[in-house]
Amino acid sequence: MKLLYLTFQEDAPLYLGVTRKIAGQARAFEKLGFDVTYTLWGGGSFRFYSGGKTEEVKITSSRKMMKTFESIAENYISKNAFDVIYFRLDRISFGVINLCRFAKNNGTGHVIIEIPNYPYLKDYIRNIKNVKPFKRRAVNAAKVIATAAGDRLSGLFLRKAADAAVLIGDKAESFFGVRAVNINNGINAEEFSCVKRKDSGGIVMVGVAGTLWWQAYDRVLEGMCEYKKNKACGAPDIHFTLVGGDEKEMPAFWEQVKKYGLQDDVDCPGFKSGAELKSIYSGADVGISSLGCYRRGLKYCSSLKAREYCAAGLPFVYAYEDDDLDGDLPFALKFPNDPTPIDIDKVAALVSACRADPLICKAEKEFARSRYDWVPIMERVLAFAGININ
Numbered sequence: 119m120k121l122l123y124l125t126f127q128e129d130a131p132l133y134l135g136v137t138r139k140i141a142g143q144a145r146a147f148e149k150l151g152f153d154v155t156y157t158l159w160g161g162g163s164f165r166f167y168s169g170g171k172t173e174e175v176k177i178t179s180s181r182k183m184m185k186t187f188e189s190i191a192e193n194y195i196s197k198n199a200f201d202v203i204y205f206r207l208d209r210i211s212f213g214v215i216n217l218c219r220f221a222k223n224n225g226t227g228h229v230i231i232e233i234p235n236y237p238y239l240k241d242y243i244r245n246i247k248n249v250k251p252f253k254r255r256a257v258n259a260a261k262v263i264a265t266a267a268g269d270r271l272s273g274l275f276l277r278k279a280a281d282a283a284v285l286i287g288d289k290a291e292s293f294f295g296v297r298a299v300n301i302n303n304g305i306n307a308e309e310f311s312c313v314k315r316k317d318s319g320g321i322v323m324v325g326v327a328g329t330l331w332w333q334a335y336d337r338v339l340e341g342m343c344e345y346k347k348n349k350a351c352g353a354p355d356i357h358f359t360l361v362g363g364d365e366k367e368m369p370a371f372w373e374q375v376k377k378y379g380l381q382d383d384v385d386c387p388g389f390k391s392g393a394e395l396k397s398i399y400s401g402a403d404v405g406i407s408s409l410g411c412y413r414r415g416l417k418y419c420s421s422l423k424a425r426e427y428c429a430a431g432l433p434f435v436y437a438y439e440d441d442d443l444d445g446d447l448p449f450a451l452k453f454p455n456d457p458t459p460i461d462i463d464k465v466a467a468l469v470s471a472c473r474a475d476p477l478i479c480k481a482e483k484e485f486a487r488s489r490y491d492w493v494p495i496m497e498r499v500l501a502f503a504g505i506n507i508n
Contacts, residue, residue: 119201119507121152122194126187127206129160132328132364135422136234140206144308146492150507152202157191161169164190182344188213192220195488199225202505205280206232210294212272216277229280230503231296234303236287253274267469271477282503288418292435299502302420304492305429312479313400320355321469324432325406327360328389330367333458334410334437335360336374341460343378356407356462360386361398396430403469412437412455424450429486431479435465435471442489448475449482470483 129137137158144156144167153167164187175181175190184306194435195203197218203221203366207214210231219295273294273453283293285300292298327333335358342356363371363386375384388396398404419438427434428449436443437453445452449469458505472478500507 121202121205122200123156125206129158146496202228204230204413210273215275229282232284234286237287263349296356302330304495305425307487307491310429322357322402324359324402331473337460341462345462399430405432407436409437426492431482
């Protein structure tokens with residue numbers, strides 16, 4: 119069977135985690151027996167990746183880009199028959215509804231919609247507050263209202279255009295009347311090898327992120343500041359490595375570093391992937407997952423970072439509800455989903471306990487393999503949508 123994984127995601131360093139996720143899901147579909155094509159855009163072209171080959175369609179206009187993407191996708195679907203089309207969408211629009219209908223009319227048997235940030239309208243509304251000056255904020259507010267209205271109106275037609283919805287985030291049994299399955303993010307667990315810990319006395323924390331504001335790494339910086347003020351004799355030194363970071367947000371991040379006097383305790387090597395990222399993991403003692411879901415009004419999260427840390431056998435801390443984490447795992451430490459500073463003493467205790475257990479890395483790796491791998495997750499999605507892969 120043939121499957122098109124259709125996304126309108128930009129292939130850029132800022133979205134490295136997202137594009138890795140998309141590629142991981144595509145590989146999972148392949149392992150489940152599908153002939154898979156998936157899409158990204160960047161560098162002036164919309165790209166279709168299939169069987170190790172890339173077909174590029176030049177983007178001729180930057181205006182109304184989504185309409186351009188939808189037109190390119192419709193043309194591709196008209197020339198290529200697919201049994202399943204799996205959409206990854208930030209929101210619903212009339213263009214998306216028309217594309218779903220076109221695919222159905224072109225012979226596609228199943229149309230599945232994934233919403234990776236459900237519920238998403240809260241993010242649009244919340245982002246208005248950060249826009250300055252007031253006149254620009256008013257313009258943005260008008261755009262958000264128009265976007266929300268388009269989403270609500272077009273969503274009324276989704277029931278007849280899609281067969282199933284996949285929601286990542288808060289729980290729901292339906293999405294605009296389409297029955298929904300709730301999943302968590304996954305990874306290719308075999309891609310990561312267990313880190314080789316070196317007990318140097320100090321503790322290295324690592325955080326990996328594009329957009330920073332809802333990662334709330336300022337909670338880490340505040341905690342480090344408190345830790346340094348009250349550090350007990352013989353307590354380990356603490357270092358924080360931030361991998362990535364949106365360039366728009368980095369000046370504010372460095373201002374916080376200076377404010378707390380942590381210039382010698384924080385470094386930012388930029389965006390890293392592949393062997394370079396794995397090398398950073400190998401030099402770390404604990405991973406920092408998302409700490410600011412409260413800033414988006416979210417309770418549930420299934421952080422890709424936490425899953426990568428786990429697959430690498432790296433203990434991690436987090437601050438959200440995750441169905442795969444019961445709050446009592448020896449390699450994962452949960453903090454409140456609020457603005458309070460991270461208690462670094464507790465982080466140090468987690469690292470110490472994991473260092474003392476020679477089997478913890480293997481146990482964590484096996485946990486990732488059984489809970490986080492994309493193959494069983496996507497197999498469940500296909501079964502929910504009524505697609506027989508046997």
